[in-house]
Amino acid sequence: MSMFLEAFTWLADSAAWMGATSIGHRLGQHLIITMIVVGIAAAIALPVGIAIGHTGRGRGFVIAAAGAARAVPTLGLLTILALAMGIGITAPIVALIVLAVPPLLAGTYAGIENVERTTIDAARAAGMNEFQIIVHVELPLAAHVILGGFRSATLQVIATATLAAYVSDSGLGRYIFAGLKSRDYPQMLAGALLVAALAILIDLGLSVLQRMVRRSVEPRMPRPRSRVAGPSLKGAS
């Protein structure tokens, strides 16, 4: 318990909040790393996930690949990458992208795949092309599930971005490594608490966003007229 007190004392110390190694600076670095990683991972995972969810093709292969990627230990991958790319922020970012892609991919194809077939058929019958179906039907209806994958990826990246400090002078992981190696456990614990707090805050924010997205989509679904029209449309297609 006293270590928690010491950790909070460390956090409250104004010296920790000033200069190039200040908490604010490290928090900012941590957030930027997280945003870059999740951004790139989304750019990879969203198109692939949409393609799989929409066509149903390549599902087995991509699920297997994503599962394998989940099993890769990030620290091991980071070490190998850093041996190839040298020290700095590039290797951790690539390693974290490998970590972030699987949950994003899973959220995306699961979301798209679970959109009611009847709804898609209705859209198609109404004359929408495939692109319009994806953009105007599938993506809005799948948005909250995709956001779920996004949430889970972000959470994992924030927690694991501490590893960036393994080969570069960046992120909240610096406090954890420095504290661990010099037996300054209050500093280490303070670093861990900061990471946890950041993860919880971001996750809360994203969960609110997720609920808003879901509410904006779902009230429209059970309308009596579409329920009547549904079976006849299905029969027609």
Added chain:
Amino acid sequence: MRHRKILAALALSSFLLLTACSPGAQNSVTSDTADNKNTPIVIGSQDYYSSEIIAEIYAQSLESKGYSVDRQFRIGQREIYVPEIEAGSIDLFPEYSGPLLQYWVPDTTARLADDVYAQLAQSTPDGLRVLDQSGATDQNSYTVTRLFAEKWGLETLDDLAKVTDPLMLGGNSEGATRPDGPVGMKNLYGVDLDFTPIEDGGGPLTVKALKDGAINLAIIYSADPSIGRNDLVPLKDTEGLFLASHVVPLASDNLDANATEAINQISQTMSDKELVALNSRSLDEELPAETIARDWLSDKNLL
């Protein structure tokens, strides 16, 4: 009457047997040099491959002189084995001067090899002594690439003052604040260093960063074979930034004069480069300590 005599004889012999087994009696017997060779000399080593190789060299050397040896290798760390040595269960142990001195005198200010050795000789508890220290070291050192050393003409840490480019040190994150990090370099040598963390303790990532030029300086153990393999140059620490850590045998008084001389001869023969070569045979060629020790001893005509 006859019965009693047998009983008495039995009692007497068992008494003799018992006393012969107790440690006290052993001392009185082994004080006689002729019998010394029959009591095995217990040799220990740290749970560290390099320490095991040195201990094995001691063991084979003593065996070739006719001593019997009991190997108790890979015992663990100092907190565990030093009490055993102090209790007399181990007779000979390859140690490292600075860290051993810090064990007995935690607040020592001695840093340079000779000061450390002199203070260590004084601080060694009764019944134990340190033999001659070897030229071989196993300690932290600031290391640069040969290219960098030649470009600026670097041999010692003082020479870093000649470098006009900004200097970047890479190492475990604790190095940023430790007295042997940039702070110590500034105070002792007046050299300014920037610092970037690489958390693999002078391992392959650090070496890669050195070769890439992402860092100019790294803290790597002076006996690490990667120094030779990657053509790195450890800079001499003339002012004692790092605690000197020479290989030094810690011995009990059970070690007689002949054995002591044999061990001292080994310490004298073993140089820094020799130790790196020994370590490299273990790490790179994956040979057992026994083979490495035998080859080295016969190579040096010490068998």
